[in-house]
Amino acid sequence: MAFDITRARAAYPALGEGFRHFDAAAGSLVAEPVARAVHAVHTGAVANRSDAFAPGRRALEIVAEARRAVADLLGADPAGVMFGSSATSLTYLIARTVAASWQPGDEVVVSRLDHDSNVRPWVQLAAERGATVRWAEFDPATGQLPTEQYRALIGERTRVVAVTAASNAIGTRPDVPAIAALAHAAGALVYVDGVHATPHQPTDVAALGADFYVTSAYKWSGPHLAACAADPVLLETLHPLKLRPSSDAVPERFELGTPSFASLAGVTAAVEHLATLDPAATGSRRERLLTSLAAVRDYEAGLFTGLVDGLAGIDGVTLCPAPDDRCPTVSFRLGAQHPAATSAMLGDQGICAFAGDYYAWEYFQTMGLRDSGGAVRAGIYHYTTADDVEVLLEALRTAAKAAR
Ligand SMILES: Cc1ncc(COP(=O)(O)O)c(C=O)c1O
Incomplete structure (x- = not known):
């Protein structure tokens, strides 16, 4: 069954504030229950x-x-x-x-x-x-x-x-x-x-x-x-x-x-x-969790492919290499811009995405990126929409064009 994103989002009163959240890897919004x-x-x-x-x-x-x-x-x-x-x-x-x-x-x-x-x-x-x-x-x-x-x-x-x-x-x-x-x-x-x-x-x-x-x-x-x-x-x-x-x-x-x-x-x-994220899930709570989180995984994977493809298509965006089969989290830089500046630029548009090393200290040190600000992280969560992804991509496209 297709993941019901409208139903999923209804459980998060904070979404009513209208921010575009790509920051759940640092802490998700809290569900109403x-x-x-x-x-x-x-x-x-x-x-x-x-x-x-x-x-x-x-x-x-x-x-x-x-x-x-x-x-x-x-x-x-x-x-x-x-x-x-x-x-x-x-x-x-x-x-x-x-x-x-x-x-x-x-x-x-x-x-x-x-x-x-x-x-x-x-x-x-x-x-x-x-x-x-x-x-x-x-x-x-x-x-x-x-x-x-x-x-x-x-x-x-x-x-x-x-x-x-x-x-x-x-x-x-x-x-x-x-x-x-x-x-x-x-x-x-x-x-x-x-x-x-x-x-x-x-x-x-x-x-x-x-x-x-x-x-x-x-x-x-x-x-x-x-x-x-x-x-x-x-x-x-x-x-x-x-x-x-x-x-x-x-x-x-x-x-x-x-x-x-x-x-x-x-x-x-x-x-x-x-356990309720897939309303069609039945059985014990454990069984409903397995079904619901499999539905979440598939929903998030679909959005994530669009996000990564979109990022890769922006001239000036550099992605941190990662395997295709992964959790829906991507790190990138926008041209020569400091990641903190990219994060603040997105923040000014109501888009929440962290910059830095997110305490993945050894990773960014090994990549040689830590001292110069790490990267910007965009993560998909089960309340992210295709529209959120498009808004993020469009903000980055505009910024990339302006920097050229
Ligand atoms: C992969 C991973 N491990 C550990 C932690 C630390 O979690 P806590 O804040 O509960 O100590 C985080 C927090 O961002 C994390 O992303």
């Missing part, structure tokens, strides 16, 4: 967690529901879903916990395609523990992260392989299952950054081979809160620093302090919202 769920917690009787009275039990149920919702989104076990304030803070926490057992000479593999939040924590912990960092390189000509190199990078001393499910700069989707198979054959853990990928396609953490999969709800229509899914049996073997009186149960032992119950209710509402 999410705002309602957050509001309901703030205006209802919700206490801190307690079995003793109803408002406390509500808090307990909000947390449990959010774990079930994220588990459905990712194909994970709710008992292994941990929440934190951001993907970055969760990755630091897990990296520090995992690295506690590293010995000098142990190794960790990171990639130059990743957002810095799945690079720096591992690099810094490796330095602290005397471990060696091994770098997976992307191909600058194609934007691919070749899998074959992992055969040489992974060895018997490898403890962790950290890799992204999709690049937030150019959309590349590495072959995570193949990389994970190589890691597991060597007894290493696989930490997958799913922050960019999650809203654009169905996710199955088991099929990916992810021992940890981290995602941020504010990238998929939800509140500013992140989750990481892992096997609870694995989590039982890990012991983060924690307060003495706080729960040592899994996954609570990984959650420091009192969580935002309002945001957790918003997470559940966001997952339920994603």
Whole structure:
């Protein structure tokens, strides 16, 4: 069934302001049911967690529901879903916990395609523990992260392989299952950054081979809160620093302090919202999520082809190379213009597109673009229209002509 874009957009009150949003990779707009769920917690009787009275039990149920919702989104076990304030803070926490057992000479593999939040924590912990960092390189000509190199990078001393499910700069989707198979054959853990990928396609953490999969709800229509899914049996073997009186149960032992119950209710509402994006989807919430996100993927891919072809057809636009099969995210420059100036020029026309390195620090450093401003990023989300794409392209065509 064709994706109903009018229906999808109706769920986002903020679209009424009329901006053209190509900035969802930095954070999407919030879906209305999410705002309602957050509001309901703030205006209802919700206490801190307690079995003793109803408002406390509500808090307990909000947390449990959010774990079930994220588990459905990712194909994970709710008992292994941990929440934190951001993907970055969760990755630091897990990296520090995992690295506690590293010995000098142990190794960790990171990639130059990743957002810095799945690079720096591992690099810094490796330095602290005397471990060696091994770098997976992307191909600058194609934007691919070749899998074959992992055969040489992974060895018997490898403890962790950290890799992204999709690049937030150019959309590349590495072959995570193949990389994970190589890691597991060597007894290493696989930490997958799913922050960019999650809203654009169905996710199955088991099929990916992810021992940890981290995602941020504010990238998929939800509140500013992140989750990481892992096997609870694995989590039982890990012991983060924690307060003495706080729960040592899994996954609570990984959650420091009192969580935002309002945001957790918003997470559940966001997952339920994603599950409704294809109104014809039937079955369990997991099944509806798989159907809806497949419809989103196909809709976004159609628009993205038009966007990339349109950009490639503008004399003066230079695209960062990337494979055809990728998340719908493209980075480019307009002639010799500084990317920040291009972003501001578009901003003046109500078009939202970020410029810079978007924390894909290693990517832009390797490309030799970081010091001169990175690039401009345009991403498709499931509320983007063909008209939005045409407006962006026309603004760039006009600017390119004026610069000639
Ligand atoms: C691919 C990727 N990983 C990680 C992050 C960091 O997420 P958070 O802001 O939740 O720490 C981002 C944010 O832009 C991202 O795009």
